[in-house]
Amino acid sequence: MIHIDGRSRPTPKPDWFRWCAQAGVTGVNPEAGPRFPDSMLAVQAAIAGQGVVIVSRVLVADALAAGVLEEPFSQSLAGDAYHFACATGLEQRADIIALRTWLQTFVSAL
Structure with a gap:
């Protein structure tokens, strides 16, 4: 799980704690994984295969369309x-x- 530490919006933050709770996922450590100071560095880490990131679809629309990234889960968080x-x-x-x-x-x- 890739984390974005520098994110201040939206509130509440779209983080792995919220995602796991909403998806009913248990037995994982939502704090585990690499940390990045901003969204675009986290997206680049996901493109490089370092994990999964929670990020706005607007930021990754081109990468999704090009097949560089995939949405592995149907679960999303409201922003x-x-x-x-x-x-x-x-x-x-x-x-x-x-x-x-x-x-x-x-x-x-x-």
């Missing part, structure tokens, strides 16, 4: 919600609408 926001009165501008449409298409494809 933060992100909202598209702009100044009042700008929501009908063509560039804002285009960006919003692109983001919705991108996110729904993940």
Whole structure:
């Protein structure tokens, strides 16, 4: 199990303690495994075959699509919600609408 020590979001953190509890996994030490200070180093460790990491699908979408990484479990943890926001009165501008449409298409494809 690969750990990310420098992660501060989302809250609660998506860590192996939460994952094991949610998946009903017992008999493993959720503290075992290599530790990295940020998500991208942890992802590189997973690509290098050093273990399994809990990370946002957004960060690994390309690696998953390329077959460099696989999702070995169907179990996932809920994360933060992100909202598209702009100044009042700008929501009908063509560039804002285009960006919003692109983001919705991108996110729904993940």
